[in-house]
Amino acid sequence: MKKSLIGGNHSKIVVEQRKSEYYELKTKLQGTPDYLQVLEEQTQMSQM
Secondary structure: OHHHHHOOHHHHHHHHHHHHHHHHHHHHHHOOOOHHHHHHHHHHHHHO
């Protein structure tokens, strides 16, 4: 039961939520983030 909750789609949803929160926060702190920097960070996130 626990394995199915942790794995699969659930973890993907959590990652997506964290990602969007992270970018919202970053945008608030910096104004408009550098496009290449965002692209680079998105690539790093997707490799995790």
